[in-house]
Amino acid sequence: MKCQKVNFVLTDKESIGIINLCTVLNIPIFIGNPRQGKAKGFIDQFDTDIIFSINYIYIVEQDIIKYPKSYAINFHGSLLPKYRGRSPHVWAIINNEKTTGISAHLITEECDAGCLIYQEIIPIPEDITGAEILTEFKKQYPIVISIVIDMIQKDTINPVKQDNSKATWFGKRTPADGIINWNWQKEQLRNWIRAQTKLYPGAFTFYNHQKITIYRIEYCDYGFNQFDENGIILDIRDGVIVKTPNGAIRILDYDSDIPIEFKKGGMFHG
The missing domain is CATH 3.40.50.170 (Formyl transferase, N-terminal domain)
Structure with missing residues (x-):
């Protein structure tokens, strides 16, 4: 050339x-x-x-x-x-x-x-x-x-x-578009989060009215009840484990403006 x-x-x-x-x-x-x-x-x-x-x-x-x-x-x-x-x-x-x-x-x-x-x-x-x-x-x-x-x-x-x-x-994406819907299946949640991780504003949710930006998750085999609400925290002893419709996920990396004390039975909300 x-x-x-x-x-x-x-x-x-x-x-x-x-x-x-x-x-x-x-x-x-x-x-x-x-x-x-x-x-x-x-x-x-x-x-x-x-x-x-x-x-x-x-x-x-x-x-x-x-x-x-x-x-x-x-x-x-x-x-x-x-x-x-x-x-x-x-x-x-x-x-x-x-x-x-x-x-x-x-x-x-x-x-x-x-x-x-x-x-x-x-x-x-x-x-x-x-x-x-x-x-x-x-x-x-x-x-x-x-x-x-x-x-x-x-x-x-x-x-x-x-x-x-x-x-x-x-169309064009804005930071507000990153909100997480916990009724999505775990595969869709994972793609949603990894597509928008650091460098981008990130996928986010709310816990006790506090915004949480989630950067990375993984699937885990923690048990759950089908009738529990999606987005409920199942356990916090080995990371924050959250129920989705078809399995549990573990949050590996997240950020918030203030320190957050997660509790078993607490809820994430979109």
């Missing part, structure tokens, strides 16, 4: 690492929302062949899509057409998927719907967390970008239309 010149970067104000790197490398940078033509005057200064969108938080509109001479390409963190939208790797873990990936696709005005150029499959191991798989994505993105650049240089791009009948879409 030949060395390429980066003419400019568009990013958001929270991406301090990108902003600092552009400053060091003397790369022109636009910071903020580019929509409704806000970035047009900036990008009009440059003669550009290709635009890449990589984990860009803003929807790219037509004035940017049509700007490059050759391609406007987005790199999305799922195997499209599955998991269009926001936080696809988190949703994939929540939904117990066994694989995810990176899709390079042409940018269209419809979010994540453009023709596919290249896809890289990334396995989702049984115990991996949302933060850990994000680290794997960071390793894979430069590789996938290099592959796509090489395809462009060799003129081997062959866009393939997405099958919209198989498309799924998931």
